[in-house]
Amino acid sequence: MKAAAIALLTALALTTAAKAAERWETLPSFPPTPPAKASGMAPVNDIKMYYAEYGEGDPILFIHGGLGSADVWGNQVADFARDHRVIVADSRGHGRSTRSAQPFGYDLMTSDYVALLDYLKLDRVTLVGWSDGGIIGIDMAMKHPEKLTRVIAQAANVTTDGVKADVMTNKTFSDYINAAGESYKKLSPTPNEYDAFVNQISAMWASQPAWTAADLGKIAVPVTLAIGDHDEAVKLDHTEMMAKEIPGAKLVILKDASHFAMLQDPEGYDAMIRNAIAGK
Template sequence: MRGIVIAILTFFSMLLAVAAGAQSAERWAELPAFPSMPVAKTSGMADVNDIKMYYAEYGEGEPILFIHGGLGNADVWGHQVADFAKDHRVIVADSRGHGRSTRSQQPFGYDLMTSDYIALLDYRKIDKVTLVGWSDGGIIGIDMAMKHPEKLTRVIAQAANVTTDGVKDDVLKNKTFRHYIEVAGDQYRKLSPTPTEYEAFSRKMFEMWATQPAWTAAELAKISVPVTLAIGDHDEAVKLDHTEMMAKDIPGAKLVILKDASHFAMLQDPTGYDAMIRDAMAGR
């Protein structure tokens, strides 16, 4: 009898182990909550172009600018800020119309948002940064690499695309991505100076996404700063073959596939994500 009991307990232990392994292997299917942000060393609203742009800084050392994705805000970077502020000057900001930043009547566009970040760096008297961009933030990083390479030490772009056909047709049917849009709306209503305008704001963003970006291989070939392109192996939005094409068209670009991660890798695997950034900064 004792042997039967031990066998049964062993069997159920194996089942639990398998279930736990399956759950951990599917972290890419979940959207973790945005982490708490550390206390900022300084923060404020910068007069940038025709808007007021929220920014915050943490730590000291070589500067790193983290740029969030579309519909989101700077608070997505809580894990990364806590890590990199230990040995770097970390800058985060809300892109125009996002989070705490205001927007104007100008149509959204990547060139315009890139010019906002250039103006913010000048406002904070920062000559050069390592730019880490996620999704739209990565696209802004690539735009900056083409048009303002003098402001960059390197670009680390995760889940970026350079043409509209780099985005998967069924992205809005994906439950994790739909959940993100809902969370982004909740945060917009809490943070924005225009809290009732999320639908109007998101509609303007979707209009931009319908036609931008639209860069050619010849334009990408002119990039001279070091570029790392990262993408989760389960990205809901950006096609892997599109990212591989980008890595071929951008001179010297390095491609990194983030294991068991999706479009939201910085939240799903912060330890691995931060290691990817440090490897890129070290030239590995």
């Protein structure tokens, strides 16, 4: 009886360990970023925006998601800096960048990045955006297509109902919010104002984005839409709708990955980007 009980407990422990090992349920630590070739605080609109550059070649701009910072892209910077000019930045109010009293909005944040590209004297870039960064990429494709070679948007939504209602109760997503808060305290010029910052950006999330099928139908820039098959935040059928409405858009499902695919499966994520650049 005792041996049977031990065997049962061992089996249960192994099952629990196996379940905990599913990579889409984990939030890996933000990886270290290589030393930058150049970095600084660019004066854009009514803020100062942190940016960093790496490598040489065709330019790629990586834009992080809400509450985060450029530090999420360490794996991608290390890979793509080998053969591209890589630019990362902290969106307004995020990371090292400042914010103002002006209400957050995707058009405003997009104009920040357009101003950054002008500041860096970059004509056109491949834009890789995650979550809010992907939304900014789609916004730029609509408003400033002349700045883009292509957009690769992961886990983006174009209406508020594209977000899952239970996202804030998901443990992995909650872990990210906590990690972002700790990072904010270390990086921000206003380290004690995380709650005020979250309140400001949450006001944007409550009503934006709000684009129509007609809006999406006007996009002429090549677009790749990627989403993890276990995304906690964005609905798969919403992403499928986006791929249907954006002319020529390609949909990529990232296997065994969630909203945080760039951290969970960097090799697969980077291969997705390279395939998009190659037109595959």
